[in-house]
Amino acid sequence: MMSTEPKSISGIPGAVASSANESDQSRIVRLHLTFPESLIKEPIVSKAVLDFGVLVNVRRANIDENVGWMLCEVQGSVEKIDEAIEWMAGLGVEVDRLGDVVES
Numbered sequence: 001m002m003s004t005e006p007k008s009i010s011g012i013p014g015a016v017a018s019s020a021n022e023s024d025q026s027r028i029v030r031l032h033l034t035f036p037e038s039l040i041k042e043p044i045v046s047k048a049v050l051d052f053g054v055l056v057n058v059r060r061a062n063i064d065e066n067v068g069w070m071l072c073e074v075q076g077s078v079e080k081i082d083e084a085i086e087w088m089a090g091l092g093v094e095v096d097r098l099g100d101v102v103e104s
Contacts, residue, residue: 028075030059030098031085035068039092045070052076052084073101 054076061070
C-alpha cells in the first residue's frame, strides 16, 4: 500500500515537495533583498513560502523605519525560485541574486 503522506524535503517538518521530479531538481540560491519603506510591514517572505512552495532561511537582516534588507537562502525547484524572485521584484523588492549554494 502506498503512503498518502506528503514527501518531506530537507528533513524539515511541514516542508513538502509537490512531486518527486520537483524535489529532485531542488536548488538553494542566496539572495540579497532590499525592501522599500512601503513594503516593510508586508509579509512578503511568508507569502513567497506559501504561494511558491520555497523554503527561506534568513541568514541576516536589518529593518528600520525607512528601509529593510535581508540576506537569505531560498530552496526549491529552479522554476519556483525564479517565480518567487519575479513576483517579489514585481512588488518593488530589489532582488540581487548572489549565487547558488554548492554543498559538498
